[in-house]
Amino acid sequence: MQVTVTVNGTEQVRDVEPRMLLVHFLRDELGLTGTHWGCDTTNCGTCVVWVDDEPVKSCTTLAAMCSGHTVRTVEDLEQDGELDPVQQGFIECHGLQCGFCTPGMLMTARALLDRNTDPTEAEIREAISGQICRCTGYATIVRSIQWAAGQSAVSAMATTNGGQA
Amino acid sequence: MQVPAPFEYERATSVEHAIGLLERLGSEARVIAGGHSLLPMMKLRLAVPEYLVDINDLEGELSYVRQADDEFRIGALTRHRHLLESDELAAAFPMFRDAEKVIADPVVRNRGTLGGSLCQADPSEDLSAVCSTLDASCVIRGPGGERVVSMHDFHRGPWETAVDDGELLIEVRIPVRPGGGSAYEKVERRAGDWAVVSAGAAVWMDGDTITEGRVGLAAVGPNTASVAGAADALRGQEASEDLYVEVGRIAAESCDPRTDQRGSAEYKRHLAAELTVRALRRSVQRATTREA
Numbered sequence: 001m002q003v004t005v006t007v008n009g010t011e012q013v014r015d016v017e018p019r020m021l022l023v024h025f026l027r028d029e030l031g032l033t034g035t036h037w038g039c040d041t042t043n044c045g046t047c048v049v050w051v052d053d054e055p056v057k058s059c060t061t062l063a064a065m066c067s068g069h070t071v072r073t074v075e076d077l078e079q080d081g082e083l084d085p086v087q088q089g090f091i092e093c094h095g096l097q098c099g100f101c102t103p104g105m106l107m108t109a110r111a112l113l114d115r116n117t118d119p120t121e122a123e124i125r126e127a128i129s130g131q132i133c134r135c136t137g138y139a140t141i142v143r144s145i146q147w148a149a150g151q152s153a154v155s156a157m158a159t160t161n162g163g164q165a
Numbered sequence: 166m167q168v169p170a171p172f173e174y175e176r177a178t179s180v181e182h183a184i185g186l187l188e189r190l191g192s193e194a195r196v197i198a199g200g201h202s203l204l205p206m207m208k209l210r211l212a213v214p215e216y217l218v219d220i221n222d223l224e225g226e227l228s229y230v231r232q233a234d235d236e237f238r239i240g241a242l243t244r245h246r247h248l249l250e251s252d253e254l255a256a257a258f259p260m261f262r263d264a265e266k267v268i269a270d271p272v273v274r275n276r277g278t279l280g281g282s283l284c285q286a287d288p289s290e291d292l293s294a295v296c297s298t299l300d301a302s303c304v305i306r307g308p309g310g311e312r313v314v315s316m317h318d319f320h321r322g323p324w325e326t327a328v329d330d331g332e333l334l335i336e337v338r339i340p341v342r343p344g345g346g347s348a349y350e351k352v353e354r355r356a357g358d359w360a361v362v363s364a365g366a367a368v369w370m371d372g373d374t375i376t377e378g379r380v381g382l383a384a385v386g387p388n389t390a391s392v393a394g395a396a397d398a399l400r401g402q403e404a405s406e407d408l409y410v411e412v413g414r415i416a417a418e419s420c421d422p423r424t425d426q427r428g429s430a431e432y433k434r435h436l437a438a439e440l441t442v443r444a445l446r447r448s449v450q451r452a453t454t455r456e457a
Contacts, residue, residue: 001174017171018171018173019168019171019207020168021168021204040166040167040208041167041205042201042205042269042273043357045270045272048272055275056272057201057272057273057276060200060201060204060273060276061200061204061276062197062200062217064174064219065197065221108271108272126271129270129271129357130269130270130273130357131272
């Protein structure tokens with residue numbers, strides 16, 4: 001069947017089997033291998049992407065179900081050569097070791113901060129509770145997201161102060 | 166690599182269209198909403214439908230939480246996240262929010278739906294226990310019109326419901342009665358897992374007297390039907406710790422847990438009793454203080 005999915009702002013038309021999962025559509029059809037394919041059982045969350053601006057697990061979504069919808073992947077976080085604050089936060093605070101869970105963590109973190117610019121630690125831990133990291137013990141991931149939230153506050157202040165902050 | 170067996174995909178553009186597709190495609194067709202129960206089963210080839218009818222575009226028709234005079238009406242396609250975030254639902258039935266907080270994880274809750282949860286009819290499923298406890302009824306629409314069935318009649322056994330071929334669950338109705346309080350208690354091995362055991366309780370109070378009360382259990386039998394003996398034991402009684410313990414004992418005796426990787430039958434029976442006590446205690450607290 002033919003599917004038309006807007007991925008990272010670009011309309012993509014492909015002929016796929018109805019049973020193709022979104023994670024394989026992104027990785028194998030579009031070559032967007034930033035989205036990782038992990039447990040395959042809806043548990044680990046490394047395959048999280050946005051569908052219509054909400055984080056979903058792409059191993060448990062059919063590409064067919066996304067036809068006519070928009071998908072955003074980790075590749076879209078960096079804009080014009082500038083890292084998204086959540087990406088920068090993971091660098092600043094050592095939010096990753098092996099990096100396998102990172103794409104899902106980043107997409108979930110970005111969605112959280114878009115809805116809640118100043119989350120508590122408990123809210124961050126709740127937001128990423130559908131993601132599994134086997135390296136960090138989560139402490140540095142939480143710190144990374146807090147760092148990103150702090151950056152958003154700084155840039156908001158810069159805007160209101162006419163860049164004087 | 167887990168991939169479903171081949172199937173044909175149809176996307177419904179309206180409830181009527183969905184029912185027409187289901188009627189035409191017959192017994193080998195399955196409805197897909199969030200897909201977070203069905204797709205994992207298809208990936209394991211435990212479910213091998215020939216056709217999927219995607220109803221995700223029907224949010225305009227089937228996603229809502231509405232308060233009518235004496236009942237709440239919830240569209241079958243309402244997603245977990247919206248159920249969790251609904252303040253009016255939490256005010257009327259606090260156990261909904263109790264349960265939603267511990268169903269899977271926030272990302273899964275963005276997709277999974279009320280109707281999908283009930284139609285999956287998994288004996289461990291939380292919202293089925295919630296709806297059984299709250300004496301909900303299900304509106305099923307087919308080519309010949311609508312019918313309304315109680316939760317008791319909706320679940321016919323594990324993974325089996327009253328929804329026939331060519332039919333669609335469209336709405337869940339929950340009666341609202343004065344003086345109500347409810348609570349849901351779940352023990353899980355890790356965050357977001359299926360219940361080892363869950364217990365829901367709902368009471369309706371007149372002063373210190375429980376005029377009606379219900380208890381529903383998940384993961385300790387073939388379905389999540391409410392515990393009949395509990396309702397009889399609660400009716401007309403003064404709320405007390407002794408009463409909760411007695412009803413907990415009835416709940417534990419009435420259930421039929423199996424030893425599996427989540428725990429022994431004995432442990433699950435213990436949980437059924439203890440979680441029933443806790444859920445009743447909180448329900449009464451909420452009914453008498455209106456604490457959310």
